[in-house]
Amino acid sequence: MAWSILRCDEVDSTNNVCKTLAAQGADNTAVIARRQTAGKGRLGRSFRSPEGGLYLSVLWRGCPTGQLLTVTPLAAVAVCHAIEQTCGAVCGIKWCNDVVLDGKKLCGILTESSLRPDGGAEWLVVGIGVNVAQTAFPPDIADMAASLAMQGYSVSPDALAEVLLEQLTAMRQALPHPQAWREEYRRRCVNLGRPVQVLRGDASRQAMALDVDQQFGLTVRYENGETETVRSGEVSVRGLYGYIE
Known part of the structure; x- marks a missing residue:
């Protein structure tokens, strides 16, 4: 399965672009932006998205009802795989879907969908924002946010995007039988025992x-x-x- 890739310098939100494409009938599509002006997080929060990060959303159709709850946490595992393959950083996962490095937030994930009457997804959008090359954060989040560069790891957003799309493909293939990925999620979950x-x-x-x-x-x-x-x-x-x- 190959992704059709749309690269943008600036968008309001890569998730929004994917949802517009979904309304036009698109499938198996990835949108990658250098920056976002209205990045979104969970529970209606904003997600700061300056240049230097990786802002990527993928769109696909036909995710079965029983697999919907597994998509977001397994996407976090895919992010961990991609980061380790590209720069060697070993990341954890803060329940339920934030990737962390050295106790700080490195990546957020937001999944949105359009549901059919039977509860299955007409389409599914998984948005991923990774702090890659940023060298500083605003004071209000400086104590809780990390970037790969600030933690001493070097990789370009484009190189990370390429490997992440490969891992998201592997994640989709694992969805019907996600036991191994689920166990890895447990191993990486930094909340357990705390x-x-x-x-x-x-x-x-x-x-x-x-x-x-x-x-x-x-x-x-x-x-x-x-x-x-x-x-x-x-x-x-x-x-x-x-x-x-």
Whole structure:
């Protein structure tokens, strides 16, 4: 499977471009931009996207209903593979879908889709933003953000994009039987065995992160001994070990 690639100097959001292309009938398409003016993160947050990063979104059709929940976390594994292959940096994953390096956020992932009446995806867009060559961040995120260059690793955004597209192809092929990728996600999940705060609206509860289940929910144990498996669409998890969402 080959990606049809659209390269842009500047867009508002590579996800937005992919969604426009989806409305025009496109499939198996990748959009890569040097910078974004309106990058998006989870829960409506913005994602700063200056030149020096890799901003890439992929579009494809027909993802089966049972595979939708696995796409975003497995995309995080694909990012880790691509980074290690291109520059040797060994990354972790902060549940549920942020790639981290040395305790700081290196990459964010946002998946958007259009669902059919049967619950399957008419189309799926996976957006990935990696901090590659940035040498500084604004003061409000400087303590929690990292780039590969700032951590001592050298790779160009274009070289990383090429390998990442190969890894996203491998991820798609693994979706029907993702056991090996799921186990790697568990190994890389930096939350496991650490204290977290489970945020639900204005309420916050401290817990210990125990495991990741088959649908990539995070199982936690609260201070009163109660256990729960939380889902990314229901709550946020704030790690006490380093950067926060």
